[in-house]
Amino acid sequence: MISEKEVIRRIEGLTIRRLRTWVTRGWVEPTRAEGNIRFREVDIARIELIRQLKSDMDINNAAVPIVLSLIDQLHGVRFELRSLAQAIEDQHSDVQAAILSAHDIRKRKDTDEG
Numbered sequence: 001m002i003s004e005k006e007v008i009r010r011i012e013g014l015t016i017r018r019l020r021t022w023v024t025r026g027w028v029e030p031t032r033a034e035g036n037i038r039f040r041e042v043d044i045a046r047i048e049l050i051r052q053l054k055s056d057m058d059i060n061n062a063a064v065p066i067v068l069s070l071i072d073q074l075h076g077v078r079f080e081l082r083s084l085a086q087a088i089e090d091q092h093s094d095v096q097a098a099i100l101s102a103h104d105i106r107k108r109k110d111t112d113e114g
Contacts, residue, residue, distance in 0.1 A: 001031065001033075002043075004016060013051065022047065022050055023037065027068060028043055
């Protein structure tokens with residue numbers, strides 16, 4: 001776990017005030033232990049992303065939670081797809097072939113309807 005001071009040292013241009021504002025807004029959700037705020041590596045990555053959205057891409061405050069929500073959803077879908085792919089891989093080859101065939105048929109149908 002990483003302290004606020006360490007986060008400030010690691011992320012260029014970040015101030016304690018800005019970091020605390022992002023936490024207050026719920027954009028970053030650190031853990032709280034013994035009256036101290038601690039950040040995980042995933043929090044650091046999210047803080048860096050927010051910094052890039054604000055500084056490099058000039059995303060306004062109203063849009064940041066929308067962008068973060070979309071990114072969170074994308075990560076969730078990617079996790080689900082990896083889990084599904086692993087579940088398919090764990091199946092017998094006949095079951096795998098049936099799933100792939102059904103997928104191809106569905107994909108063609110969706111393309112024809114679109």
